[in-house]
Amino acid sequence: MPARTKTPTRRGRRPRLSRDQIVEAATALLLSEGVAALTIRAVSASVGSSPMAVYRHVEDKEHLLVLVLDHIASEIPKPRLPKQPRAQIIKLWSAIYACLTEHAWAVEVLAAGDKMGPSILWFMERIVRASRDAGLSETESARTLDVVWRFTIGSLLVQRGHSALAEGSPGPSMQRALYENPDADEFPALAAISSRWESIRARDHYRANLGALLDGLHTWD
Amino acid sequence: MPARTKTPTRRGRRPRLSRDQIVEAATALLLSEGVAALTIRAVSASVGSSPMAVYRHVEDKEHLLVLVLDHIASEIPKPRLPKQPRAQIIKLWSAIYACLTEHAWAVEVLAAGDKMGPSILWFMERIVRASRDAGLSETESARTLDVVWRFTIGSLLVQRGHSALAEGSPGPSMQRALYENPDADEFPALAAISSRWESIRARDHYRANLGALLDGLHTWD
DNA sequence: ACCTGAACACCGTTCAAGT
């Protein structure tokens, strides 16, 4: 007789909640309502338990965020790689970028201390291999990885700010200051480019910008 | 008889608090205790008034943060500029970067929607002028400004994460994952660079990295 | 072993009242 027709032999109550269930609920909440709406109380309500039940499965709120971050990283589709190393690197980073763009809340979590679980390592491994294939030394490969990560996270952050602005969120911002205010007497050069600003930011030029960055770091053939 | 020997003729109580006083207290708190410690209640305690007195001078907490951000931006020392446009741009951005590095909390505030007051515009104006002097078109100048801002904010964010790690803050992170975990069987390329990682991140290579980025964006002579 | 309910020590902010 198969074991699972019996009640499990381990002692105590059977778990009604699982960590996966909690992570899934948190992911859904973040996606639909944003990071401000992610409270332990909201998560517990969404899985139909008391707030404290969550703490059986997750250390604290920060831990939960790391779990969610790793969860979405694990679901980034792994792209088929082109032949040239430079094109490989761009494709790999673009996949990461696209995923983090979808989850607008993620960059805010990363900003509070760039937490990342092991799921992203598959991508990092391929990026470093591509660098090596292009003839970069280990030090150069490490530097490239580091610099591009910095650029990527900054891009996400600024792009999110732009989206928020487009949706009409109020308040001053770097962006607003740059293309609304510029007093032509005090800031003639800024006033001159302010009309181009909109079109620069309207579309996301991550791929092209990343290409320029890579070209500055190394000569790829 | 000079007017100010009399009690002011405007009606009602004399203000005991000023906006400047509040912004100064908030700046000090942020610098010494970090962004988590900045509460309206803490600010009010530090200026010796009730929490609600603050709201007479500041709309809300977000507004206060923008004011502080602009305050520190206004105190960035304006550098003497070298002759070459490329060197000018690097010097200007480095001044901004250095200031924001000192105020580690700032990047977290920027991350929540890159707020910036008008005080930064002096720098932006000079950066765009330098781009134009180097022969860049208006569109190219705008793009360069945009891309470098993205890179700068990302650099600040990652560098802060590194500092936090060095100070022994717990929890997983992108950084930790990259130079502690890498399983040599599954991630051989990562394992190979992990020893270089420490030295790459130990010192801040913002200037050099920015140089590479500029070179990728444009040919400067 | 897992879950609950009440409670603690906080927040930002509103409101009515004092001077």
Next chain:
DNA sequence: ACCTGAACACCGTTCAAGT
């Protein structure tokens, strides 16, 4: 006009108790 005190509607988290 400026400030205060009490209160509201929230947080994350601890603790003691239930099953």
